Amino acid sequence: MAFEDAGEGRVTAARHALGWLLVANAVGVWLSALLLWPGLGRLAGEAGYGRWVPVHLNLQLYGWTSLPLLCWLFGIYQTGQSKWAGPAVWGWSGALIIGSMFWLSGKTTGKIFLDWSGGSLWSLIVAQIVLWLVLASAWIKKRHAWSKAKRFATGLGLLMLAAVPLMLVIATSPTTYPPIDKTTGGPTGASLLGSTLSVIALLLILPSSLGLVRKSPSWKWLWWVFGAEFVAFMVLEARGGSHFTLPQIVGLGLLLPWMGWISREWRNFEWPERSVFWKRSMLVWWGVLVIAGWLEFLPGLLDRMKFTNGLVAHAHLAMAGFTSSFGLLLLTLLGGDKVATALSRGGRLWNAAVGLHVLVLMICGWLEGGSFSWIEGQPPWREVAFVIRLLCGLVMLAIAVLWWRGSLLKSDES
């Protein structure tokens, strides 16, 4: 893959991703401010805290996190010459704008991260169909130039992507809900294992899908382990259980070795110099996330942290730490020179702000779990934590502005 030949679709996806990061971070800062000074809410009229939260969450997930993946898909399917790839990204962003209007006007499914209903759901589906057509068109044009394996894998990928709109309709329906750990009302260890395995699959295929040069033979046995863990996930999911059930704890613990395996597997490839910082950052955040996720599932710890800022910390560890650095890695590799240059600045500060943010909320969550008295009072430790959170949010917002502006400096289409 020629990294320098970004193509309109990839550059547009990168710019939009960074734009949505900026908007979602700005909303996050607004939410942090509302927690400190609830009276500020009157400035937003009827759009109170509860209506802004889905805007923050969904723009982070469907804007900031998803668009780098779109960028990756454009890279895999080689849509560089497509005149519709860029417009497909615009369509995606259009759906996000429609979604934001829905959430702010109180139209919601009530399902976190699956908050697409009525017109917003259909607009996202239209955007997905347009995107699928762009990829399918590229596959039809390019497939003869690809190896048999790539042709098969990308064809299979298209079939799977075709099912996404239907899955979205099912998943967003108020009538569906995943299995829960009955002791906490949260996800089971098995479902956490399953969702994380899908992330591991992405991490495993990333270097080769990008066409990075292999320095040493791959560890093919990793895929066997992956398959075995997937079977374990299905068995554990079928059996059910809670965080007091040993198989669930052990099952989630199966993720721990992947910290090292992914890192080791990636070392088999030659990574472009510009991607090194975000690759390392991602691996660190990935490791911290896996360890923290397993620890927080243990009996006693989960009981104390559930429903507290401790789990908000974990969510930020996942989104602002791991997922963001993964997205940034993809953008440095796929978003073109200007984007890569823009992302070469501010990385350390970003990581520091995320780290402090997560740490402070984790401590806050631990203290919250010890007593409920904070609900009707404002203990100083909680105030301090919220102030630090706001400041970290401002830093992340400033860096997002820097990155977005940098990505727009000059046209990079080729």
Place this chain on the structure above:
Amino acid sequence: MNRKWSSGIAVTLAVAGVYAYFLLFAQFAFLELLQAKLSGQGLKGVLAMMALGGVVSGFVVSRSGKVGRTAFILAMVGCVVVAWCSSLTDSTILFSILSLVMGCSLGTATVCLASLIGGNLEPKFGCLWVGLGTGLAYGLCNIPLIFTAPPALQASISAALATVAAVGGARLQDSQGRTPGAKSIPWRAILVFGALVWMDSAAFYVIQHAPELKDGTWGEERLWRNAAVHFSTAILAGFWLSKGGWKSLCATAWALLALAGWWVNEPATREWAGWIYPAGVSLYSTALVAWPGLLAERVGIEGRSTASRAAWLFGIAGWVGSANGIGMVESLQRVPGGFLMAAGVAVLVGTAFTLPNWRVLVILGAIGATGWIGLSEKQIEPDRIARGRQVYGSEGCIHCHSQYVRPGSRDEEIWGPVRSPEEVLKGQPVLIGNRRQGPDLSNVGARRSEAWLRQHFIDPRSLVPDSRMPSYAHLFEPGGKGDDLIHYLRQSGIGQIPMIIAKASSWSPNAVAAGSNGSALFSTHCAMCHGEEGLGNGRLAGNFQRPPANLVAGPFAWTPAGDELGLRIARVIKFGLPGTDMPGHETLEDSEVLALRDHLLQLRR
């Protein structure tokens, strides 16, 4: 005086004169004179003549090759004549002619002035002079004596202003050579400024015609403030533009105007809207005046390109944008949020991105249409509980409140009883939640009365002083859905009252009283209803059907004297009296409950 200064002063006079004439006479005095004599379709027809003259004359003069000082002075003379004659006639036909002449004069003057600015000044300092001229125009029009003067006097002042503009224009030099420059249509500027003018005109019209909004933003006592804000912001805009960055300035102007448009709808924030609205207007107005001659890519500044740009910009963004904005809000009493967002999208597209190609427009059109259809759908649940549940979802209560009492945890003690997972998972959608900023609400209907919930929704901190919950007073305005929400919360928990009473009856505190803070705790948690002295006369006492108990003299219907009085009082403090307005204080530590109990025992006679 060197040429830079003399040209700058001349531009300032010309800009101030033309702009102030437009604001004071074309937008106000002429309209009032018209309204005194005409109404309905006649009025609209006369105003349409002005817009028509403005648009057409701009294009005609820009293509005629006559753009320059002479045309500008003649146009100003036309403005003077219209101002003098407007108070002398009652005839619709004559008004139409005057309106047409004024439109033609202003259309010609603005296009010529743009060319003269571009030909006489460099961007770096030119923007400063334009900012000064724009600021003077706005500042002057907001001086109370002028703003509140009778229309005939305002007409005379306007004639004088047009004369000043002509004097300024006469000191400017015609551009040398008239080589035709690039005449491409400035779509980006039209999009950005058109959106701003459109939004500003709509907001201005709504505010101007809604007495409540007008008094709160630019009532007569606020005119000096408005003048100062307009003047200083225009100067700032000139400085900003001289450093480049008209796009960021326009984006900022949109943000200020949108915020003002939002805030002006609410009494609590209307005053603030009055501060930032004039700032937003002055920012973009300065850029609008400066753009054709100083800010656009300076290709062929001497020739027709500047005039052509000005004709397109002022014709489409100015005249059409303004008329369109007013026409779309004629019957509204509030600034519509959709206008603000639509203008924001236009400004964003115009400032941040290269203009989208047709493919983008096709896709965005399809997605926008799909979404728009769904946005206007209203799902009204027939059942009251279902409607309340819908409000719970709409307002995002799930992001701060769980509805899941974890078995075997402290949840059970303070928010129980536990409900079976099967029952919880029956909900559509399931409202377990994942984060608590406030208490679990599974059984809140058993723990809090209707009156308490209503008061808490309207003003949370009146009952819980340190609450982070925002006010939902708007849900209780006429036609609001607050009562449905309360009904849902009450019905979902009311059946649990016997279990909560049973739980409370078996509870005993597991601590000792925490020092002597009972009085402070009483002040924080009880005094708003029971009064600081415990006499049942707190500031919220009148909000409940039964007045709060007099904790000094009684009667003590729920805690009569007898065995274990202290324990019984502690239980009431902790769990309240389910089925009455007395709430529990479930999150207090046992030591605090005991301290409060001791204070209550001291109060009792």
